[in-house]
Amino acid sequence: MFVFDCELIIGNFKLKTFNSVKITTSRKTLGDTAVIKIGDAGRKQKLRNSIKVGDKVILKMGYKGYPIQTEFEGYVSEVSPNVPFEIHCLDEIFKMRRDVVKTPEGKLGMSWKKTTLLDVLKYILQGYETDLFNVPDVELAPFVIEAKVNRAQVLKKIKEEYGFDVYFRGNKLICALGYTEVIEEQPIFHLQKNVIKTDLIYRKKEDSKIKLKAVSILQDNTRVEVEVGDPDGEIRTWHTETPIKDKEKLKLLAEAQIESYKYEGYTGKIKTFGIPYATHSMSAKILDDTYPERAGIYFIEQVETSVSVTEGFKRDIIFGKKAGR
Template identity: 35%
Template sequence: MSFIPIKEATIGRYIFRTLSSVTIRRSRKEIAATAEITLPAEYDGKYLCNEIKGGDEVVIALGYDDRKTEEFRGYVVDVAQRRPVVIQCEDETYRLKRMSPKARSWSSVKLKEIIAYVLPDAKTHDLPDVTLSPFQIKPGGSVFDVLEKLVKTYGLQAFFKDKTLHVTVPYYDMNDGTVRYDLERNVIRPDLTFRREGDVRIHVRAVSILRNNKKLTADVGDSDASAITTLHFYNVTTVAELKRLAEDRLKTMKYGGFSGTLLTFGVPYAEPGMAAEIRDRRFSGNRFGRYMIDAVTTTSGTGGFRREVEIGRALKKQNAQ
Protein backbone atom coordinates (compact mmCIF):
# COMPACT_ATOMS: atom_id res chain seq x y z
CA MET A 1 0.00 0.00 0.00
CA SER A 2 1.18 3.49 -0.82
CA PHE A 3 -0.97 5.15 1.87
CA ILE A 4 -2.20 7.99 -0.31
CA PRO A 5 -4.78 10.05 1.62
CA ILE A 6 -8.23 10.26 0.07
CA LYS A 7 -11.00 12.66 1.02
CA GLU A 8 -14.54 12.80 -0.26
CA ALA A 9 -17.52 14.99 0.59
CA THR A 10 -21.13 14.62 -0.48
CA ILE A 11 -22.86 18.00 -0.16
CA GLY A 12 -26.46 18.13 -1.31
CA ARG A 13 -26.54 16.68 -4.81
CA TYR A 14 -22.79 17.03 -5.41
CA ILE A 15 -19.99 14.58 -4.70
CA PHE A 16 -16.53 16.15 -4.38
CA ARG A 17 -13.38 14.04 -4.56
CA THR A 18 -10.88 16.88 -4.92
CA LEU A 19 -11.16 18.74 -1.62
CA SER A 20 -8.51 21.28 -0.73
CA SER A 21 -8.77 20.50 2.98
CA VAL A 22 -11.08 19.16 5.70
CA THR A 23 -11.12 19.76 9.46
CA ILE A 24 -13.50 17.85 11.78
CA ARG A 25 -13.82 18.55 15.50
CA ARG A 26 -15.58 16.19 17.93
CA SER A 27 -15.56 16.48 21.72
CA ARG A 28 -17.38 15.06 24.73
CA LYS A 29 -17.20 18.57 26.21
CA GLU A 30 -19.03 20.28 23.31
CA ILE A 31 -22.59 19.65 22.16
CA ALA A 32 -21.89 20.21 18.47
CA ALA A 33 -19.47 18.33 16.26
CA THR A 34 -18.26 20.62 13.48
CA ALA A 35 -16.57 20.36 10.11
CA GLU A 36 -14.92 22.84 7.76
CA ILE A 37 -14.50 21.97 4.09
CA THR A 38 -12.36 24.02 1.69
CA LEU A 39 -13.11 23.64 -2.03
CA PRO A 40 -12.09 25.35 -5.27
CA ALA A 41 -14.44 28.23 -6.07
CA GLU A 42 -15.67 26.58 -9.28
CA TYR A 43 -16.86 23.05 -9.98
CA ASP A 44 -18.05 21.72 -13.33
CA GLY A 45 -18.22 25.28 -14.65
CA LYS A 46 -20.39 26.53 -11.75
CA TYR A 47 -19.64 28.82 -8.82
CA LEU A 48 -20.08 26.69 -5.73
CA CYS A 49 -21.18 29.61 -3.57
CA ASN A 50 -24.34 29.68 -5.72
CA GLU A 51 -24.86 25.91 -5.69
CA ILE A 52 -24.43 25.04 -1.99
CA LYS A 53 -26.77 26.45 0.64
CA GLY A 54 -27.49 26.24 4.33
CA GLY A 55 -29.23 23.05 5.36
CA ASP A 56 -27.75 20.89 2.59
CA GLU A 57 -26.84 17.47 3.96
CA VAL A 58 -23.13 16.71 4.28
CA VAL A 59 -21.25 13.40 4.49
CA ILE A 60 -17.45 13.36 4.75
CA ALA A 61 -15.38 10.21 4.21
CA LEU A 62 -11.60 10.01 4.71
CA GLY A 63 -9.02 7.27 4.36
CA TYR A 64 -6.01 5.95 2.51
CA ASP A 65 -5.88 4.51 -1.02
CA ASP A 66 -9.21 2.78 -1.72
CA ARG A 67 -10.24 2.40 1.94
CA LYS A 68 -12.33 5.16 3.47
CA THR A 69 -14.46 5.64 6.57
CA GLU A 70 -17.37 7.99 7.16
CA GLU A 71 -16.01 10.64 9.54
CA PHE A 72 -18.83 13.20 9.68
CA ARG A 73 -22.51 13.52 8.86
CA GLY A 74 -24.42 16.77 9.25
CA TYR A 75 -25.58 19.94 7.52
CA VAL A 76 -24.18 23.07 5.89
CA VAL A 77 -24.30 26.06 8.25
CA ASP A 78 -22.52 28.71 6.18
CA VAL A 79 -20.82 29.11 2.79
CA ALA A 80 -18.09 31.76 2.65
CA GLN A 81 -18.35 33.89 -0.50
CA ARG A 82 -14.65 33.81 -1.39
CA ARG A 83 -11.94 31.90 -3.24
CA PRO A 84 -11.48 29.13 -2.28
CA VAL A 85 -14.94 28.36 -0.92
CA VAL A 86 -15.01 27.52 2.80
CA ILE A 87 -18.07 25.59 4.05
CA GLN A 88 -18.93 25.42 7.76
CA CYS A 89 -20.96 22.41 8.92
CA GLU A 90 -22.58 21.05 12.09
CA ASP A 91 -23.95 17.66 13.04
CA GLU A 92 -27.52 17.07 14.29
CA THR A 93 -27.28 20.18 16.47
CA TYR A 94 -27.96 22.19 13.30
CA ARG A 95 -31.52 20.85 13.31
CA LEU A 96 -31.93 21.22 17.07
CA LYS A 97 -31.21 24.96 16.84
CA ARG A 98 -34.19 25.26 14.51
CA MET A 99 -36.66 23.23 16.57
CA SER A 100 -38.79 25.11 19.13
CA PRO A 101 -40.44 23.04 21.87
CA LYS A 102 -43.51 24.36 23.67
CA ALA A 103 -42.80 26.22 26.89
CA ARG A 104 -43.27 24.12 30.01
CA SER A 105 -42.30 24.02 33.68
CA TRP A 106 -41.80 21.11 36.09
CA SER A 107 -41.43 21.27 39.85
CA SER A 108 -39.54 17.96 39.65
CA VAL A 109 -38.69 15.98 36.52
CA LYS A 110 -36.40 13.18 35.37
CA LEU A 111 -33.80 13.90 32.70
CA LYS A 112 -35.35 11.17 30.54
CA GLU A 113 -38.72 12.96 30.63
CA ILE A 114 -37.18 16.23 29.46
CA ILE A 115 -35.41 14.57 26.53
CA ALA A 116 -38.59 12.67 25.57
CA TYR A 117 -40.55 15.93 25.68
CA VAL A 118 -38.24 17.97 23.42
CA LEU A 119 -37.06 15.08 21.20
CA PRO A 120 -39.76 12.37 21.26
CA ASP A 121 -38.36 10.54 18.22
CA ALA A 122 -34.66 10.83 19.01
CA LYS A 123 -32.38 7.85 19.52
CA THR A 124 -30.75 8.13 22.94
CA HIS A 125 -28.16 6.12 24.82
CA ASP A 126 -27.96 5.32 28.55
CA LEU A 127 -29.47 8.53 29.92
CA PRO A 128 -28.54 8.77 33.61
CA ASP A 129 -31.27 8.55 36.25
CA VAL A 130 -31.08 12.23 37.25
CA THR A 131 -33.89 14.28 38.80
CA LEU A 132 -33.92 18.00 38.04
CA SER A 133 -35.93 20.29 40.30
CA PRO A 134 -37.34 22.58 39.10
CA PHE A 135 -36.85 22.81 35.33
CA GLN A 136 -38.29 25.33 32.88
CA ILE A 137 -38.38 25.54 29.09
CA LYS A 138 -38.91 29.16 28.18
CA PRO A 139 -41.00 30.40 25.22
CA GLY A 140 -39.12 31.05 21.99
CA GLY A 141 -36.15 28.83 22.80
CA SER A 142 -34.81 25.90 20.83
CA VAL A 143 -34.10 22.27 21.65
CA PHE A 144 -30.42 23.17 21.51
CA ASP A 145 -31.05 25.78 24.24
CA VAL A 146 -32.51 23.01 26.44
CA LEU A 147 -29.40 20.86 25.99
CA GLU A 148 -27.18 23.85 26.63
CA LYS A 149 -29.02 24.51 29.89
CA LEU A 150 -28.47 20.90 30.96
CA VAL A 151 -24.76 21.36 30.29
CA LYS A 152 -24.21 24.82 31.80
CA THR A 153 -26.62 24.72 34.75
CA TYR A 154 -26.58 21.05 35.72
CA GLY A 155 -23.04 20.07 34.75
CA LEU A 156 -24.01 17.30 32.31
CA GLN A 157 -22.36 16.49 28.98
CA ALA A 158 -24.42 16.30 25.78
CA PHE A 159 -23.29 15.28 22.28
CA PHE A 160 -24.31 13.22 19.26
CA LYS A 161 -22.69 10.06 17.97
CA ASP A 162 -24.07 8.43 14.82
CA LYS A 163 -27.25 10.52 15.21
CA THR A 164 -27.72 9.09 18.71
CA LEU A 165 -27.98 11.63 21.53
CA HIS A 166 -25.79 11.03 24.57
CA VAL A 167 -26.46 13.01 27.75
CA THR A 168 -24.06 11.85 30.45
CA VAL A 169 -22.45 12.80 33.71
CA PRO A 170 -18.78 13.85 33.31
CA TYR A 171 -16.19 11.05 33.49
CA TYR A 172 -18.73 8.46 32.35
CA ASP A 173 -16.89 5.58 30.63
CA MET A 174 -18.70 4.87 27.34
CA ASN A 175 -16.78 1.62 26.59
CA ASP A 176 -16.66 2.47 22.88
CA GLY A 177 -13.56 0.42 22.13
CA THR A 178 -9.80 0.86 22.47
CA VAL A 179 -7.20 2.48 20.23
CA ARG A 180 -3.57 1.60 20.95
CA TYR A 181 -0.69 4.10 20.75
CA ASP A 182 3.00 3.27 21.04
CA LEU A 183 4.89 6.58 21.32
CA GLU A 184 7.85 5.08 19.45
CA ARG A 185 5.86 3.51 16.61
CA ASN A 186 2.51 5.01 15.55
CA VAL A 187 2.55 8.54 17.03
CA ILE A 188 3.90 11.47 15.00
CA ARG A 189 4.26 13.86 17.93
CA PRO A 190 3.28 13.32 21.57
CA ASP A 191 2.53 16.55 23.41
CA LEU A 192 2.19 14.84 26.76
CA THR A 193 3.11 15.45 30.38
CA PHE A 194 3.71 12.51 32.70
CA ARG A 195 2.79 13.11 36.33
CA ARG A 196 3.27 10.91 39.35
CA GLU A 197 0.17 10.62 41.49
CA GLY A 198 1.72 12.50 44.41
CA ASP A 199 2.48 15.49 42.15
CA VAL A 200 -1.13 15.99 41.02
CA ARG A 201 -2.89 18.94 42.68
CA ILE A 202 -6.67 19.18 42.25
CA HIS A 203 -9.18 21.38 44.06
CA VAL A 204 -12.78 20.20 43.63
CA ARG A 205 -15.85 22.28 44.40
CA ALA A 206 -18.91 20.02 44.68
CA VAL A 207 -22.31 21.60 44.05
CA SER A 208 -25.57 19.85 44.90
CA ILE A 209 -28.70 21.18 43.24
CA LEU A 210 -31.65 20.62 45.58
CA ARG A 211 -35.31 20.11 44.73
CA ASN A 212 -36.12 23.71 45.70
CA ASN A 213 -33.37 24.86 43.29
CA LYS A 214 -31.12 25.93 46.16
CA LYS A 215 -27.53 24.74 46.22
CA LEU A 216 -25.15 23.14 48.71
CA THR A 217 -21.40 23.41 48.16
CA ALA A 218 -18.39 21.60 49.57
CA ASP A 219 -14.67 21.86 48.75
CA VAL A 220 -12.27 18.92 48.81
CA GLY A 221 -8.77 18.25 47.56
CA ASP A 222 -5.78 20.57 47.37
CA SER A 223 -6.42 24.22 48.23
CA ASP A 224 -3.14 25.19 46.52
CA ALA A 225 -4.20 23.81 43.11
CA SER A 226 -3.91 26.27 40.22
CA ALA A 227 -7.62 25.97 39.31
CA ILE A 228 -10.94 24.79 40.76
CA THR A 229 -12.85 21.93 39.12
CA THR A 230 -16.62 22.10 39.67
CA LEU A 231 -18.64 18.89 39.93
CA HIS A 232 -22.44 18.80 40.02
CA PHE A 233 -24.59 16.46 42.08
CA TYR A 234 -28.35 16.29 42.47
CA ASN A 235 -30.53 16.25 45.60
CA VAL A 236 -27.66 15.51 47.99
CA THR A 237 -29.07 17.16 51.11
CA THR A 238 -26.12 17.22 53.55
CA VAL A 239 -22.65 18.71 53.26
CA ALA A 240 -21.14 15.56 54.79
CA GLU A 241 -22.63 13.33 52.09
CA LEU A 242 -21.67 15.82 49.40
CA LYS A 243 -18.06 15.78 50.61
CA ARG A 244 -18.01 11.99 50.63
CA LEU A 245 -19.25 11.80 47.04
CA ALA A 246 -16.80 14.49 45.95
CA GLU A 247 -13.88 12.69 47.56
CA ASP A 248 -14.88 9.46 45.79
CA ARG A 249 -14.92 11.31 42.47
CA LEU A 250 -11.60 12.99 43.30
CA LYS A 251 -9.96 9.57 43.52
CA THR A 252 -10.80 8.94 39.85
CA MET A 253 -9.43 12.36 38.85
CA LYS A 254 -6.21 12.39 40.85
CA TYR A 255 -4.23 9.87 38.90
CA GLY A 256 -0.61 9.50 37.97
CA GLY A 257 0.03 9.22 34.27
CA PHE A 258 -0.20 11.14 31.01
CA SER A 259 -2.14 14.28 30.16
CA GLY A 260 -2.15 16.25 26.91
CA THR A 261 -2.53 15.37 23.22
CA LEU A 262 -1.19 12.98 20.60
CA LEU A 263 -0.70 13.82 16.92
CA THR A 264 -1.15 10.66 14.84
CA PHE A 265 -1.77 9.58 11.27
CA GLY A 266 -5.34 8.96 10.11
CA VAL A 267 -4.94 5.33 11.13
CA PRO A 268 -5.67 4.11 13.76
CA TYR A 269 -9.20 5.54 13.90
CA ALA A 270 -10.14 7.40 17.10
CA GLU A 271 -13.16 9.27 18.41
CA PRO A 272 -14.36 10.66 21.76
CA GLY A 273 -15.67 7.93 24.04
CA MET A 274 -13.00 5.42 23.05
CA ALA A 275 -10.14 4.45 25.34
CA ALA A 276 -6.57 5.40 24.41
CA GLU A 277 -4.07 2.76 25.46
CA ILE A 278 -0.69 4.54 25.58
CA ARG A 279 2.73 2.89 25.92
CA ASP A 280 6.10 4.65 26.24
CA ARG A 281 8.89 2.08 25.82
CA ARG A 282 11.73 4.53 26.59
CA PHE A 283 11.42 3.99 30.34
CA SER A 284 12.34 0.92 32.36
CA GLY A 285 9.22 -1.17 32.91
CA ASN A 286 7.35 0.91 30.30
CA ARG A 287 4.98 3.77 31.06
CA PHE A 288 1.61 2.33 30.21
CA GLY A 289 -2.01 3.23 30.84
CA ARG A 290 -5.54 3.57 29.51
CA TYR A 291 -7.23 6.96 29.22
CA MET A 292 -10.58 8.30 28.14
CA ILE A 293 -10.47 10.16 24.80
CA ASP A 294 -12.13 13.53 25.36
CA ALA A 295 -11.75 15.13 21.92
CA VAL A 296 -10.42 14.42 18.43
CA THR A 297 -9.58 16.95 15.71
CA THR A 298 -9.24 15.25 12.32
CA THR A 299 -7.61 17.03 9.36
CA SER A 300 -6.83 16.10 5.79
CA GLY A 301 -5.06 18.46 3.40
CA THR A 302 -1.60 19.39 2.16
CA GLY A 303 -0.10 18.18 5.44
CA GLY A 304 -1.61 14.72 5.02
CA PHE A 305 -4.27 12.84 6.99
CA ARG A 306 -3.88 13.52 10.72
CA ARG A 307 -5.68 13.19 14.07
CA GLU A 308 -4.99 15.22 17.19
CA VAL A 309 -6.25 13.16 20.12
CA GLU A 310 -6.92 14.84 23.48
CA ILE A 311 -6.83 12.40 26.38
CA GLY A 312 -8.73 12.77 29.64
CA ARG A 313 -8.79 10.87 32.92
CA ALA A 314 -7.13 7.52 33.47
CA LEU A 315 -9.38 4.48 33.13
CA LYS A 316 -7.25 2.28 35.37
CA LYS A 317 -4.26 2.55 37.69
CA GLN A 318 -0.91 3.23 35.98
CA ASN A 319 2.02 0.85 35.96
CA ALA A 320 4.47 3.77 35.86
CA GLN A 321 7.90 3.80 37.49
Protein backbone atom coordinates in the same frame (compact mmCIF):
# COMPACT_ATOMS: atom_id res chain seq x y z
CA MET B 1 3.08 4.77 1.84
CA PHE B 2 -0.45 5.81 2.81
CA VAL B 3 -2.64 7.24 0.02
CA PHE B 4 -5.53 9.39 1.22
CA ASP B 5 -9.06 8.42 0.21
CA CYS B 6 -12.36 10.18 0.88
CA GLU B 7 -16.00 10.52 -0.01
CA LEU B 8 -17.79 13.81 0.60
CA ILE B 9 -21.53 14.22 0.10
CA ILE B 10 -23.04 17.71 0.35
CA GLY B 11 -26.67 17.90 -0.66
CA ASN B 12 -26.84 16.44 -4.16
CA PHE B 13 -23.08 16.67 -4.74
CA LYS B 14 -20.61 13.84 -4.31
CA LEU B 15 -16.93 14.87 -4.22
CA LYS B 16 -13.64 12.99 -4.02
CA THR B 17 -11.33 15.97 -3.48
CA PHE B 18 -11.17 19.25 -1.56
CA ASN B 19 -8.50 21.75 -0.46
CA SER B 20 -8.73 21.06 3.25
CA VAL B 21 -10.96 19.86 6.07
CA LYS B 22 -10.93 20.47 9.82
CA ILE B 23 -13.26 18.50 12.11
CA THR B 24 -13.50 19.19 15.84
CA THR B 25 -15.20 16.77 18.22
CA SER B 26 -15.16 17.19 22.01
CA ARG B 27 -17.13 15.94 25.00
CA LYS B 28 -16.98 19.47 26.42
CA THR B 29 -18.92 21.09 23.59
CA LEU B 30 -22.51 20.57 22.50
CA GLY B 31 -21.91 19.90 18.81
CA ASP B 32 -19.20 18.62 16.47
CA THR B 33 -18.09 21.01 13.72
CA ALA B 34 -16.44 20.74 10.31
CA VAL B 35 -14.97 23.35 7.97
CA ILE B 36 -14.50 22.26 4.36
CA LYS B 37 -12.50 24.38 1.91
CA ILE B 38 -12.79 23.96 -1.87
CA GLY B 39 -10.50 25.84 -4.25
CA ASP B 40 -11.25 24.56 -7.77
CA ALA B 41 -12.66 27.64 -9.57
CA GLY B 42 -15.22 25.90 -11.82
CA ARG B 43 -16.46 23.49 -9.18
CA LYS B 44 -16.42 26.23 -6.53
CA GLN B 45 -18.76 28.41 -8.59
CA LYS B 46 -21.15 25.51 -9.19
CA LEU B 47 -21.21 24.61 -5.48
CA ARG B 48 -21.61 28.23 -4.42
CA ASN B 49 -24.70 28.54 -6.57
CA SER B 50 -26.22 25.25 -5.44
CA ILE B 51 -25.25 24.47 -1.82
CA LYS B 52 -27.52 25.96 0.81
CA VAL B 53 -27.75 26.07 4.58
CA GLY B 54 -29.40 22.89 5.85
CA ASP B 55 -28.01 20.58 3.15
CA LYS B 56 -27.03 17.16 4.52
CA VAL B 57 -23.26 16.52 4.84
CA ILE B 58 -21.54 13.12 5.15
CA LEU B 59 -17.74 12.95 5.11
CA LYS B 60 -15.88 9.64 5.03
CA MET B 61 -12.08 9.50 5.11
CA GLY B 62 -9.27 6.98 5.28
CA TYR B 63 -6.47 5.48 3.21
CA LYS B 64 -6.63 3.39 0.06
CA GLY B 65 -6.54 -0.29 1.00
CA TYR B 66 -8.17 0.41 4.38
CA PRO B 67 -11.87 0.82 5.22
CA ILE B 68 -12.92 4.47 5.10
CA GLN B 69 -14.59 5.79 8.25
CA THR B 70 -17.47 8.22 8.63
CA GLU B 71 -15.66 11.15 10.24
CA PHE B 72 -18.49 13.68 10.21
CA GLU B 73 -22.24 13.68 9.67
CA GLY B 74 -24.34 16.81 9.89
CA TYR B 75 -25.60 19.82 7.95
CA VAL B 76 -24.34 22.95 6.22
CA SER B 77 -24.63 25.76 8.78
CA GLU B 78 -22.90 28.54 6.84
CA VAL B 79 -21.51 29.14 3.35
CA SER B 80 -18.63 31.62 3.24
CA PRO B 81 -17.50 33.10 -0.13
CA ASN B 82 -13.85 33.20 0.88
CA VAL B 83 -10.90 32.05 -1.22
CA PRO B 84 -10.84 29.08 -1.04
CA PHE B 85 -14.63 28.62 -0.80
CA GLU B 86 -15.62 27.61 2.78
CA ILE B 87 -18.49 25.39 3.91
CA HIS B 88 -19.13 25.37 7.66
CA CYS B 89 -20.99 22.38 9.08
CA LEU B 90 -22.59 21.35 12.36
CA ASP B 91 -23.86 17.98 13.53
CA GLU B 92 -27.47 17.22 14.64
CA ILE B 93 -27.37 20.22 16.98
CA PHE B 94 -27.96 22.26 13.81
CA LYS B 95 -31.56 21.00 13.68
CA MET B 96 -32.02 21.56 17.42
CA ARG B 97 -31.12 25.25 16.97
CA ARG B 98 -33.80 25.86 14.37
CA ASP B 99 -36.91 25.07 16.42
CA VAL B 100 -38.14 26.77 19.57
CA VAL B 101 -39.86 24.67 22.22
CA LYS B 102 -43.66 24.82 22.22
CA THR B 103 -46.49 23.18 24.15
CA PRO B 104 -48.91 20.89 22.25
CA GLU B 105 -51.25 23.92 22.05
CA GLY B 106 -48.56 25.99 20.35
CA LYS B 107 -47.61 28.14 23.36
CA LEU B 108 -43.93 29.08 23.56
CA GLY B 109 -41.88 27.50 26.35
CA MET B 110 -42.86 24.80 28.82
CA SER B 111 -42.75 24.17 32.56
CA TRP B 112 -43.11 21.20 34.89
CA LYS B 113 -43.67 21.23 38.64
CA LYS B 114 -42.09 17.79 38.75
CA THR B 115 -40.60 15.71 35.96
CA THR B 116 -37.56 13.61 35.01
CA LEU B 117 -34.58 14.24 32.77
CA LEU B 118 -35.75 11.50 30.40
CA ASP B 119 -39.21 13.03 30.05
CA VAL B 120 -37.78 16.50 29.33
CA LEU B 121 -35.51 15.07 26.63
CA LYS B 122 -38.37 13.10 25.06
CA TYR B 123 -40.48 16.24 25.06
CA ILE B 124 -37.97 18.49 23.30
CA LEU B 125 -37.11 15.76 20.77
CA GLN B 126 -40.69 15.24 19.62
CA GLY B 127 -40.83 15.09 15.84
CA TYR B 128 -37.17 14.12 15.43
CA GLU B 129 -35.86 10.71 14.42
CA THR B 130 -33.47 10.63 17.36
CA ASP B 131 -32.68 7.80 19.77
CA LEU B 132 -31.76 8.46 23.41
CA PHE B 133 -28.93 6.64 25.16
CA ASN B 134 -27.50 6.43 28.69
CA VAL B 135 -29.96 8.93 30.23
CA PRO B 136 -29.62 8.86 34.06
CA ASP B 137 -32.71 8.48 36.23
CA VAL B 138 -32.79 12.05 37.56
CA GLU B 139 -35.80 13.93 38.93
CA LEU B 140 -36.21 17.61 38.04
CA ALA B 141 -38.59 19.62 40.19
CA PRO B 142 -39.38 22.12 38.87
CA PHE B 143 -37.97 22.48 35.34
CA VAL B 144 -38.73 25.55 33.22
CA ILE B 145 -38.10 26.25 29.52
CA GLU B 146 -38.47 29.96 28.86
CA ALA B 147 -40.38 31.31 25.86
CA LYS B 148 -38.46 31.50 22.56
CA VAL B 149 -35.80 29.04 23.77
CA ASN B 150 -34.73 26.54 21.11
CA ARG B 151 -34.07 22.84 21.64
CA ALA B 152 -30.29 23.23 21.55
CA GLN B 153 -30.47 25.83 24.34
CA VAL B 154 -32.37 23.33 26.51
CA LEU B 155 -29.65 20.73 25.90
CA LYS B 156 -27.02 23.34 26.78
CA LYS B 157 -28.86 24.11 30.03
CA ILE B 158 -28.91 20.42 30.96
CA LYS B 159 -25.21 20.11 30.15
CA GLU B 160 -24.08 23.20 32.05
CA GLU B 161 -26.40 23.15 35.07
CA TYR B 162 -26.47 19.41 35.73
CA GLY B 163 -22.99 18.47 34.53
CA PHE B 164 -23.97 15.71 32.11
CA ASP B 165 -22.15 15.00 28.88
CA VAL B 166 -24.58 15.86 26.08
CA TYR B 167 -23.66 15.13 22.46
CA PHE B 168 -24.75 13.32 19.32
CA ARG B 169 -23.38 10.17 17.68
CA GLY B 170 -24.99 10.37 14.29
CA ASN B 171 -28.67 10.76 15.16
CA LYS B 172 -28.28 9.25 18.63
CA LEU B 173 -28.35 11.69 21.54
CA ILE B 174 -26.07 10.71 24.42
CA CYS B 175 -26.96 12.33 27.75
CA ALA B 176 -24.94 10.73 30.52
CA LEU B 177 -22.36 11.05 33.23
CA GLY B 178 -18.88 11.61 31.84
CA TYR B 179 -17.06 8.69 30.18
CA THR B 180 -19.97 6.26 30.55
CA GLU B 181 -20.70 5.79 26.84
CA VAL B 182 -19.67 2.27 25.83
CA ILE B 183 -17.39 2.35 22.76
CA GLU B 184 -15.94 -1.06 21.98
CA GLU B 185 -13.23 0.19 19.61
CA GLN B 186 -10.01 1.10 21.47
CA PRO B 187 -7.21 2.71 19.45
CA ILE B 188 -3.58 1.99 20.37
CA PHE B 189 -1.01 4.79 20.17
CA HIS B 190 2.61 3.66 20.26
CA LEU B 191 4.86 6.64 20.91
CA GLN B 192 7.67 5.19 18.78
CA LYS B 193 5.56 3.75 15.95
CA ASN B 194 2.35 5.58 15.02
CA VAL B 195 2.66 8.92 16.82
CA ILE B 196 4.08 11.90 14.91
CA LYS B 197 4.53 14.31 17.81
CA THR B 198 3.99 14.13 21.55
CA ASP B 199 3.16 16.87 24.01
CA LEU B 200 2.71 14.60 27.00
CA ILE B 201 3.83 14.98 30.60
CA TYR B 202 4.17 11.95 32.85
CA ARG B 203 3.44 12.83 36.45
CA LYS B 204 3.44 11.01 39.77
CA LYS B 205 0.20 10.80 41.74
CA GLU B 206 1.66 12.90 44.55
CA ASP B 207 2.49 15.64 42.04
CA SER B 208 -1.10 15.93 40.78
CA LYS B 209 -2.80 19.13 41.91
CA ILE B 210 -6.58 19.14 41.60
CA LYS B 211 -9.23 21.55 42.84
CA LEU B 212 -12.59 19.79 42.73
CA LYS B 213 -15.88 21.63 42.66
CA ALA B 214 -18.63 19.29 43.88
CA VAL B 215 -22.20 20.16 42.88
CA SER B 216 -25.43 18.56 44.05
CA ILE B 217 -28.79 19.51 42.48
CA LEU B 218 -31.65 19.18 44.98
CA GLN B 219 -35.20 18.18 44.04
CA ASP B 220 -36.33 21.82 44.06
CA ASN B 221 -33.52 22.63 41.57
CA THR B 222 -31.41 24.52 44.12
CA ARG B 223 -27.68 23.79 44.11
CA VAL B 224 -25.34 22.81 46.95
CA GLU B 225 -21.67 23.40 46.13
CA VAL B 226 -18.35 22.83 47.89
CA GLU B 227 -14.71 23.02 46.78
CA VAL B 228 -11.94 20.73 47.98
CA GLY B 229 -8.33 20.04 47.02
CA ASP B 230 -5.42 22.24 46.01
CA PRO B 231 -6.24 25.97 45.73
CA ASP B 232 -3.93 26.33 42.69
CA GLY B 233 -4.77 22.95 41.14
CA GLU B 234 -6.47 22.02 37.85
CA ILE B 235 -10.17 22.79 38.21
CA ARG B 236 -12.54 19.83 37.79
CA THR B 237 -16.28 19.65 38.40
CA TRP B 238 -18.12 16.64 39.81
CA HIS B 239 -21.93 16.34 39.99
CA THR B 240 -23.47 13.89 42.42
CA GLU B 241 -25.86 11.27 41.06
CA THR B 242 -28.33 11.77 43.94
CA PRO B 243 -29.30 14.98 45.81
CA ILE B 244 -27.12 15.77 48.86
CA LYS B 245 -28.32 18.67 50.97
CA ASP B 246 -25.76 18.43 53.78
CA LYS B 247 -22.62 20.40 52.86
CA GLU B 248 -20.39 18.47 55.25
CA LYS B 249 -21.49 15.16 53.74
CA LEU B 250 -20.93 16.56 50.25
CA LYS B 251 -17.46 17.71 51.27
CA LEU B 252 -16.54 14.26 52.58
CA LEU B 253 -17.72 12.64 49.36
CA ALA B 254 -15.83 15.19 47.28
CA GLU B 255 -12.62 14.53 49.22
CA ALA B 256 -12.99 10.83 48.42
CA GLN B 257 -13.91 11.54 44.78
CA ILE B 258 -10.89 13.76 44.19
CA GLU B 259 -8.64 10.72 44.45
CA SER B 260 -10.04 9.43 41.14
CA TYR B 261 -8.68 12.56 39.46
CA LYS B 262 -5.21 12.07 40.91
CA TYR B 263 -3.23 9.35 39.18
CA GLU B 264 0.24 8.44 38.05
CA GLY B 265 0.30 8.75 34.30
CA TYR B 266 0.19 10.97 31.24
CA THR B 267 -1.52 14.29 30.68
CA GLY B 268 -1.45 16.28 27.45
CA LYS B 269 -1.86 15.56 23.74
CA ILE B 270 -0.38 13.81 20.72
CA LYS B 271 -0.43 14.21 16.93
CA THR B 272 -1.07 11.07 14.91
CA PHE B 273 -1.86 9.93 11.38
CA GLY B 274 -5.45 9.33 10.21
CA ILE B 275 -5.38 5.74 11.46
CA PRO B 276 -6.28 4.47 13.94
CA TYR B 277 -9.66 6.21 14.10
CA ALA B 278 -10.26 8.20 17.29
CA THR B 279 -13.09 10.30 18.70
CA HIS B 280 -13.91 11.84 22.06
CA SER B 281 -15.05 9.64 24.98
CA MET B 282 -13.17 6.63 23.60
CA SER B 283 -10.57 5.00 25.78
CA ALA B 284 -7.17 4.70 24.10
CA LYS B 285 -4.05 2.75 25.02
CA ILE B 286 -0.67 4.50 25.12
CA LEU B 287 2.48 2.38 24.72
CA ASP B 288 6.10 3.49 25.07
CA ASP B 289 9.15 1.30 24.31
CA THR B 290 11.44 3.64 26.25
CA TYR B 291 9.32 3.38 29.40
CA PRO B 292 7.18 0.22 29.01
CA GLU B 293 6.05 0.46 32.63
CA ARG B 294 4.19 3.65 31.73
CA ALA B 295 1.69 1.88 29.48
CA GLY B 296 -1.87 2.87 30.30
CA ILE B 297 -5.41 3.48 29.06
CA TYR B 298 -6.76 7.03 28.92
CA PHE B 299 -10.06 8.63 27.98
CA ILE B 300 -10.04 10.97 24.99
CA GLU B 301 -11.34 14.48 25.65
CA GLN B 302 -11.08 16.04 22.20
CA VAL B 303 -9.99 15.20 18.67
CA GLU B 304 -9.19 17.69 15.92
CA THR B 305 -8.96 15.90 12.58
CA SER B 306 -7.45 17.78 9.64
CA VAL B 307 -6.62 17.10 6.01
CA SER B 308 -4.67 19.38 3.67
CA VAL B 309 -2.41 19.10 0.64
CA THR B 310 0.64 20.19 2.64
CA GLU B 311 0.03 18.37 5.95
CA GLY B 312 -1.86 15.24 4.87
CA PHE B 313 -4.35 13.40 7.10
CA LYS B 314 -3.64 14.03 10.80
CA ARG B 315 -5.28 14.00 14.23
CA ASP B 316 -4.54 16.10 17.32
CA ILE B 317 -5.77 14.13 20.33
CA ILE B 318 -6.18 15.55 23.84
CA PHE B 319 -6.38 13.01 26.67
CA GLY B 320 -8.46 13.20 29.82
CA LYS B 321 -8.24 11.14 32.97
CA LYS B 322 -6.70 7.69 33.20
CA ALA B 323 -9.06 4.76 32.63
CA GLY B 324 -6.78 1.87 33.56
CA ARG B 325 -3.55 0.03 32.73
